[in-house]
Amino acid sequence: xxxxxxxxxIAIFLVLHLSIAKSxxxxxxxxxxxxxxxxxxxxxxxxxxxxxNGSLPYTCxxxxxxxxxxxxxxxxxxxxxxxxxxxxxxxxxxxxPSPVQEKEAKANRSIFxxxxxxxxxxxxCNKTSxxxxxxxxxxxxxxxxxxxxxxxxxxxxxxxxxxxxxxxTSNKSTSATPSSSQNNANRADARSFVFHx
Numbered sequence: 001x002x003x004x005x006x007x008x009x010i011a012i013f014l015v016l017h018l019s020i021a022k023s024x025x026x027x028x029x030x031x032x033x034x035x036x037x038x039x040x041x042x043x044x045x046x047x048x049x050x051x052x053n054g055s056l057p058y059t060c061x062x063x064x065x066x067x068x069x070x071x072x073x074x075x076x077x078x079x080x081x082x083x084x085x086x087x088x089x090x091x092x093x094x095x096x097p098s099p100v101q102e103k104e105a106k107a108n109r110s111i112f113x114x115x116x117x118x119x120x121x122x123x124x125c126n127k128t129s130x131x132x133x134x135x136x137x138x139x140x141x142x143x144x145x146x147x148x149x150x151x152x153x154x155x156x157x158x159x160x161x162x163x164x165x166x167x168x169t170s171n172k173s174t175s176a177t178p179s180s181s182q183n184n185a186n187r188a189d190a191r192s193f194v195f196h197x
Contacts, residue, residue: 046082065165088159121151
């Protein structure tokens, strides 16, 4: 008998719960985070889209010719920026991979730390906010397209087919003198990657 008496209460609770879940019940008091997240997020060669289906409140949709990871499979987190060109990158001309200690430190980071998911190539990730970072390049490496969120590569790593995406290397022998306001970790000299497009 007691279970029959509670049935109307459970039905009303379920109806209210579903109607609240479908609408943004607290939006007048607390605007959704997703409204502002794309103002801060940089998706590289892609576009930020608010999303409630992932570990972070946005996804990055890549432009044609760009991808989110160096791997060819598509089972990566969709919040990663589109920073890898879909062209030949020969990293065998680069120095040996980073030490084991650095890889262990990266594995111990929170899954919500943007640097845990970031591949800076021949550089290291520097978290600048909960959703943003930049890649600090090691000596002899340069940010792709001279954009600080793009991975660091040596000039010899860029394949000829990358020119289709506007990525080329300049063969000038002189180097540009950086201004004092530039960040040395993200500067490029005249031999660095040039974007045409």
